[in-house]
Amino acid sequence: MKVLVPIKRVVDYNVKVRAKSDETGPDLANVKMAINPFCEIAVEEAIRLKEAGTAQEIIAVSIGTTACQEQLRTALALGADRAILVETELEVEPLGVAKLLKSVAEKEQPDLIILGKQAIDDDSNQTGQMLASLLSYPQGTFASEIKIGEGKISVTREVDGGLQTVSLNLPAVVTTDLRLNEPRYASLPNIMKAKKKPLDTLTPEELGVDASPRTEILKVSPPPERAAGVIVESVDELIDKLKNEAKVIT
Amino acid sequence: MSILVIAEHDNEELKVATLNTITAAKEIGTEIDLLIAGFSCETVADQACSIPDIRKVIVSDSESYKNFLAENIGLLVSEIGKDYSHILAAATSNGKNFMPRVAALLDVSQISEIISVLSEDTFERPIYAGNCIATVKSSDPIKVITVRTTGFDDCEDQGGSATKENLDEDSNLGISSFVSEELAKSDRPELTSADIVISGGRGMQNGENFRLLEGIADKLGAAIGASRAAVDSGFVPNDMQVGQTGKIVAPNLYIAVGISGAIQHLAGMKDSKVIVAINKDGDAPIFQVADYGLVADLFDALPELEAKL
Numbered sequence: 001m002k003v004l005v006p007i008k009r010v011v012d013y014n015v016k017v018r019a020k021s022d023e024t025g026p027d028l029a030n031v032k033m034a035i036n037p038f039c040e041i042a043v044e045e046a047i048r049l050k051e052a053g054t055a056q057e058i059i060a061v062s063i064g065t066t067a068c069q070e071q072l073r074t075a076l077a078l079g080a081d082r083a084i085l086v087e088t089e090l091e092v093e094p095l096g097v098a099k100l101l102k103s104v105a106e107k108e109q110p111d112l113i114i115l116g117k118q119a120i121d122d123d124s125n126q127t128g129q130m131l132a133s134l135l136s137y138p139q140g141t142f143a144s145e146i147k148i149g150e151g152k153i154s155v156t157r158e159v160d161g162g163l164q165t166v167s168l169n170l171p172a173v174v175t176t177d178l179r180l181n182e183p184r185y186a187s188l189p190n191i192m193k194a195k196k197k198p199l200d201t202l203t204p205e206e207l208g209v210d211a212s213p214r215t216e217i218l219k220v221s222p223p224p225e226r227a228a229g230v231i232v233e234s235v236d237e238l239i240d241k242l243k244n245e246a247k248v249i250t
Numbered sequence: 251m252s253i254l255v256i257a258e259h260d261n262e263e264l265k266v267a268t269l270n271t272i273t274a275a276k277e278i279g280t281e282i283d284l285l286i287a288g289f290s291c292e293t294v295a296d297q298a299c300s301i302p303d304i305r306k307v308i309v310s311d312s313e314s315y316k317n318f319l320a321e322n323i324g325l326l327v328s329e330i331g332k333d334y335s336h337i338l339a340a341a342t343s344n345g346k347n348f349m350p351r352v353a354a355l356l357d358v359s360q361i362s363e364i365i366s367v368l369s370e371d372t373f374e375r376p377i378y379a380g381n382c383i384a385t386v387k388s389s390d391p392i393k394v395i396t397v398r399t400t401g402f403d404d405c406e407d408q409g410g411s412a413t414k415e416n417l418d419e420d421s422n423l424g425i426s427s428f429v430s431e432e433l434a435k436s437d438r439p440e441l442t443s444a445d446i447v448i449s450g451g452r453g454m455q456n457g458e459n460f461r462l463l464e465g466i467a468d469k470l471g472a473a474i475g476a477s478r479a480a481v482d483s484g485f486v487p488n489d490m491q492v493g494q495t496g497k498i499v500a501p502n503l504y505i506a507v508g509i510s511g512a513i514q515h516l517a518g519m520k521d522s523k524v525i526v527a528i529n530k531d532g533d534a535p536i537f538q539v540a541d542y543g544l545v546a547d548l549f550d551a552l553p554e555l556e557a558k559l
């Protein structure tokens with residue numbers, strides 16, 4: 001089968017992003033960028049399907065500026081066979097991303113599309129579900145285990161109460177949760193080889209998709225600050241503070 | 251302007267998350283309808299009718315909605331939702347699952363996890379793990395919104411008398427089916443609505459040691475949570491993870507034990523009213539958000555705390 005893996009270029013998860021002082025946006029000057037961690041898990045899962053002989057071809061797709069090539073090359077180094085960049089300077093919202101991915105999926109006809117459950121920059125948690133809906137595909141979101149069967153996929157999902165397993169007709173959309181797998185690192189020889197793998201570039205216009213935003217960001221501000229706390233010297237002092245100062249226990 | 255709120259329930263009882271969502275709806279407008287989609291969910295519908303200030307309770311009772319499969323619920327809500335200006339659901343794993351499908355079917359954006367309502371089209375939502383708060387204004391004709399429950403108090407659930415309307419619409423895409431469920435059973439309060447939460451991290455060393463937290467949770471009537479590291483290491487199940495990509499909690503008291511305080515963990519608990527950190531490393535970042543920090547070995551501190559409470 002053919003697997004499509006959409007990956008997003010985001011700020012590295014170790015970076016604590018702050019709002020710009022004029023509140024026009026997050027301050028992203030000189031911050032380290034990386035593949036969204038959930039997308040790394042998606043790439044890893046696709047590679048495992050290929051190693052198991054279930055998948056034959058893995059295509060990584062990213063929507064964004066030319067700089068996204070860097071993350072696509074990483075996906076290629078990890079084991080994707082080819083990559084597609086849908087190049088745009090626009091900040092595309094999940095709905096626009098889903099429309100662009102739909103159009104790519106219609107061209108490529110994948111049997112399975114694996115996305116991250118959430119991009120750690122916008123924290124939207126929407127794109128996979130929207131894509132599935134636009135394609136009229138079923139979805140297995142927040143996956144911690146997948147099993148491919150005859151024309152079907154079984155997905156175990158992390159839900160608020162515990163775990164849920166659903167069975168979906170293929171083609172389907174899966175979004176990854178943290179426990180699905182542990183992504184590997186790219187080896188140096190594979191990084192070298194990845195430079196020769198195909199990376200095609202398309203534009204939203206070529207795909208015939210209007211990806212203009214529906215939501216305007218009026219401002220981006222810092223969260224309310226917490227007042228500085230104190231270090232207590234003992235368990236007794238802690239209990240005393242909680243009872244008599246904070247009054248949160250009796 | 252009229253608002254459709256999608257109720258969160260398990261076919262037996264209405265979940266508190268619904269009440270938080272209604273509070274958000276009330277800040278947007280006054281004409282609020284509540285949709286109960288489920289199977290054999292008559293008791294839920296009856297409970298819902300007593301919530302004050304609800305115009306009507308719409309009940310869609312069908313086997314297709316029994317397990318809340320997103321494919322089917324998404325289709326149903328997009329059909330009913332066409333006539334509303336706003337569609338709201340709680341940002342639970344269920345709401346997060348079906349709401350983007352609704353938005354896509356209506357060709358509108360979704361505004362995820364709002365924490366406040368500034369006007370009928372302008373909302374605040376955290377981004378970058380809560381390190382920034384974005385004020386966003388939607389130009390879509392229908393606003394599809396998920397609500398972070400910690401951002402809104404729960405509304406009253408008694409004293410109302412909404413009318414009930416039964417729908418016999420059956421939306422079943424037939425492309426997905428429910429197989430099984432392993433739900434955690436616990437006598438403790440729910441993590442997301444508990445007044446007190448005590449969480450353990452990698453410092454707990456193993457699942458067995460979570461007993462040290464249980465003794466304290468029993469005395470305080472607290473829920474138990476965990477960091478990602480504790481879940482990934484298999485100490486406790488996934489549904490206990492607090493954080494950016496787990497559950498968001500904001501109890502009166504949050505006690506973090508053996509948790510370093512990574513950005514992603516803080517994202518899930520830093521709006522708690524009072525935060526206590528117990529960690530043997532005085533430089534752990536968790537102390538920067540803690541109201542009361544205790545630098546100690548948890549294996550000494552926890553038994554002492556339990557004994558003295």
Ligand SMILES: Cc1cc2nc3c(=O)[nH]c(=O)nc-3n(C[C@H](O)[C@H](O)[C@H](O)COP(=O)(O)OP(=O)(O)OC[C@H]3O[C@@H](n4cnc5c(N)ncnc54)[C@H](O)[C@@H]3O)c2cc1C
Binds near residue numbers: 120450508518
């Ligand atoms: C995409 C992504 C999403 C994530 N989502 C989440 C999330 O939702 N929630 C989450 O929690 N994390 C999340 N993380 C992980 C996060 O980055 C941290 O790795 C994690 O929170 C660390 O857990 P911890 O504090 O338990 O472990 P550690 O960072 O290893 O800290 C353990 C702490 O225990 C203390 N300790 C050890 N022994 C003792 C003792 N005997 N007594 C007292 N203290 C002791 C140590 O001093 C240390 O501070 C995510 C990461 C990524 C990349």
Ligand SMILES: Nc1ncnc2c1ncn2[C@@H]1O[C@H](COP(=O)(O)O)[C@@H](O)[C@H]1O
Binds near residue numbers: 039042094123126127
């Ligand atoms: N610009 C993008 N390019 C490629 N994939 C994306 C993009 N934005 C989102 N995605 C995919 O959708 C997932 C969820 O993102 P979000 O809905 O924004 O939280 C990500 O983990 C990616 O797999």
